[in-house]
Amino acid sequence: MIAMAAVLRLVFLFLLCCVGLTRSLPRFLHGRPRGGMVGAPRRQTDGPLPPDQWLEQKLDHFNDADLRTWKQRYFVNDTFYKPGGPVFLMIGGEGTANPIWMVEGTWIVMAQRLGALCLMLEHRFYGESHPTPDLSVENLSFLNSEQALADLAHFRQFMAMKMNLTTNKCISFGGSYPGSLSAWYRLKYPHLVDGAVATSAPVLAQLDFTGYVSVVRDSLATTQHGSECNKNIQLATAQVEQFLMHMVGWSVISKSFKLCNPLNGSNPNDVSNFFESIAGNFFGVVQYNKDNRKFEGAIGTDITIDTLCDIMVNASIGKEIDRYAAVNSLLLKTYGEKCLDVSYDTMIKDMREISWKSSASEGGRQWVYQTCTEFGFFQTSDGKDQPFGQHFPLSYSLQMCSDIYGKQFNKSTLSQGIARTNTNYGGMGIRATKVIFPNGSIDPWHYLGITKDISDEEQAVYIHGTAHCANMYPKLPSDPPELVQARDTIFKTVEEWIQ
Ligand SMILES: *[C@@H]1O[C@H](CO)[C@@H](O)[C@H](O)[C@H]1NC(C)=O
Ligand SMILES: *[C@@H]1O[C@H](CO)[C@@H](O)[C@H](O)[C@H]1NC(C)=O
Ligand SMILES: *[C@@H]1O[C@H](CO)[C@@H](O)[C@H](O)[C@H]1NC(C)=O
Numbered sequence: 420m421i422a423m424a425a426v427l428r429l430v431f432l433f434l435l436c437c438v439g440l441t442r443s444l445p446r447f448l449h450g451r452p453r454g455g456m457v458g459a460p461r462r463q464t465d466g467p468l469p470p471d472q473w474l475e476q477k478l479d480h481f482n483d484a485d486l487r488t489w490k491q492r493y494f495v496n497d498t499f500y501k502p503g504g505p506v507f508l509m510i511g512g513e514g515t516a517n518p519i520w521m522v523e524g525t526w527i528v529m530a531q532r533l534g535a536l537c538l539m540l541e542h543r544f545y546g547e548s549h550p551t552p553d554l555s556v557e558n559l560s561f562l563n564s565e566q567a568l569a570d571l572a573h574f575r576q577f578m579a580m581k582m583n584l585t586t587n588k589c590i591s592f593g594g595s596y597p598g599s600l601s602a603w604y605r606l607k608y609p610h611l612v613d614g615a616v617a618t619s620a621p622v623l624a625q626l627d628f629t630g631y632v633s634v635v636r637d638s639l640a641t642t643q644h645g646s647e648c649n650k651n652i653q654l655a656t657a658q659v660e661q662f663l664m665h666m667v668g669w670s671v672i673s674k675s676f677k678l679c680n681p682l683n684g685s686n687p688n689d690v691s692n693f694f695e696s697i698a699g700n701f702f703g704v705v706q707y708n709k710d711n712r713k714f715e716g717a718i719g720t721d722i723t724i725d726t727l728c729d730i731m732v733n734a735s736i737g738k739e740i741d742r743y744a745a746v747n748s749l750l751l752k753t754y755g756e757k758c759l760d761v762s763y764d765t766m767i768k769d770m771r772e773i774s775w776k777s778s779a780s781e782g783g784r785q786w787v788y789q790t791c792t793e794f795g796f797f798q799t800s801d802g803k804d805q806p807f808g809q810h811f812p813l814s815y816s817l818q819m820c821s822d823i824y825g826k827q828f829n830k831s832t833l834s835q836g837i838a839r840t841n842t843n844y845g846g847m848g849i850r851a852t853k854v855i856f857p858n859g860s861i862d863p864w865h866y867l868g869i870t871k872d873i874s875d876e877e878q879a880v881y882i883h884g885t886a887h888c889a890n891m892y893p894k895l896p897s898d899p900p901e902l903v904q905a906r907d908t909i910f911k912t913v914e915e916w917i918q
């Protein structure tokens with residue numbers, strides 16, 4: 420369970436913009452914190468949340484001969500809706516759809532001002548939306564972004580019938596992976612959605628996402644300590660490498676980094692997992708730095724990159740490696756974890772669980788599957804000029820794919836999948852009108868996102884100093900002017916689209 424947290428810490432860090440996690444909250448794997456990349460905002464009001472509602476969906480939208488169906492979960496907030504007004508659709512992502520989004524967040528404020536009906540659809544295979552009896556590899560073949568977009572299309576038609584919305588304008592919203600879905604929905608179904616807000620959306624699938632770690636490095640350099648922070652991480656990494664050369668060192672590391680089991684320094688997978696986990700401490704905080712996401716157990720609750728860099732430069736804590744360990748202890752404490760599990764075998768064993776009752780089913784198994792088939796997005800250590808060492812290379816991520824899902828999930832099949840994704844959606848060259856791409860300057864994911872206007876109708880909104888999905892969260896008095904401005908630009912753009 421905790422080992423999986425480590426995997427999830429990385430995969431998950433990726434996507435948690437829009438749909439929060441409601442169950443246990445360990446950290447992230449391949450960019451996705453467990454539960455999804457977009458945590459829900461903290462509740463600011465009382466009162467009941469909208470109830471679960473369900474619609475019937477086809478298991479396979481692309482095979483007319485397959486008539487199997489399943490029940491997908493959605494939520495409605497019609498409090499602000501004025502008949503004939505716009506329909507706002509929040510797209511669920513790689514985690515449980517959290518109904519707090521139905522009452523909080525920037526889109527709700529916009530809905531109030533524009534008389535919009537708010538809908539949110541949970542992504543297939545996440546949360547309570549279970550298309551298949553389990554998460555076997557066979558069943559997971561129905562999990563991909565194209566099926567998810569077709570679910571959205573059918574949902575739009577279903578709601579149009581149910582609530583007489585045939586002629587209403589529709590705007591889609593999403594952050595992180597759902598941000599990409601938002602842009603792709605407009606691209607593929609322009610007759611069903613009149614405009615798309617695609618926050619922190621990685622629209623380019625990429626196998627070896629070395630840019631992630633570079634943005635982490637650059638973000639860490641923006642604190643008051645400048646390059647000192649990265650320099651000390653680099654020294655800490657070198658000190659860890661020294662300790663790894665002998666068995667006495669393994670036990671020192673096991674103790675200072677609070678590992679659940681003594682580190683086996685001659686097991687390369689455990690070593691990779693260890694390095695990825697302690698680097699992941701920084702990834703998670705950078706990704707969600709000052710994102711206004713205030714919810715229990717959230718990454719970055721009160722911990723920002725300044726907190727981490729303050730520790731890394733504080734000589735009274737000890738040597739650089741001790742400060743690196745202090746960062747680790749702080750994050751373990753923040754998440755209520757007793758120890759750091761870096762056993763690769765335990766992690767793989769957990770990730771192989773196919774039951775909907777397993778902890779892997781909270782999204783880890785599904786999201787990693789999507790990265791191993793459609794997207795890549797592996798946040799590897801293959802970039803040269805970065806302080807975290809070279810111990811979690813692409814081959815490590817690829818091995819994880821094969822070990823979890825089977826030998827056929829190898830580099831060549833994934834490379835083909837990624838090429839197909841980019842051919843299908845256009846990658847950075849996406850040609851869709853009426854899409855707005857807000858992204859934060861220090862969000863590592865902006866690297867795969869649209870950061871310059873492509874055309875008058877494909878606008879980028881740059882938000883200096885914020886991280887993943889900040890513009891989706893409720894306003895705070897402390898918001899930087901760029902963030903306030905970004906929200907305003909997004910509002911005006913949406914207002915134009917629905918006229
Ligand atoms: C459906 O909506 C249209 C346009 O908003 C309206 O004119 C019509 O009266 C509505 N029909 C019903 C049955 O409510
Ligand atoms: C819709 O959101 C508003 C604002 O948070 C809230 O007051 C209202 O109760 C919500 N309505 C429903 C039906 O959940
Ligand atoms: C799901 O996988 C199980 C085996 O784990 C298989 O029996 C079943 O037919 C699969 N269902 C679908 C819809 O593919």
Ligand SMILES: *[C@@H]1O[C@H](CO)[C@@H](O)[C@H](O)[C@H]1NC(C)=O
Nearest residue numbers: 682683684685686687688689
């Ligand atoms: C450490 O890992 C190596 C390589 O996987 C393995 O051969 C060895 O048995 C392990 N040692 C212990 C004590 O688990």
Ligand SMILES: *[C@@H]1O[C@H](CO)[C@@H](O)[C@H](O)[C@H]1NC(C)=O
Nearest residue numbers: 729730732733734735736737
């Ligand atoms: C440095 O760390 C020590 C020991 O943890 C702490 O008491 C002190 O406040 C820290 N100094 C700064 C400037 O943060």
Ligand SMILES: *[C@@H]1O[C@H](CO)[C@@H](O)[C@H](O)[C@H]1NC(C)=O
Nearest residue numbers: 826827828829830831832833
């Ligand atoms: C990858 O898997 C595919 C499908 O099983 C197989 O055809 C191919 O030979 C494998 N490639 C490598 C390099 O192992």
Ligand SMILES: CC(=O)N[C@H]1CO[C@H](CO)[C@@H](O)[C@@H]1O
Nearest residue numbers: 858860865870879880881882
């Ligand atoms: C759309 C957007 O926000 N673009 C910004 C994303 O981040 C990069 C990197 O800082 C900026 O250069 C873009 O302007």
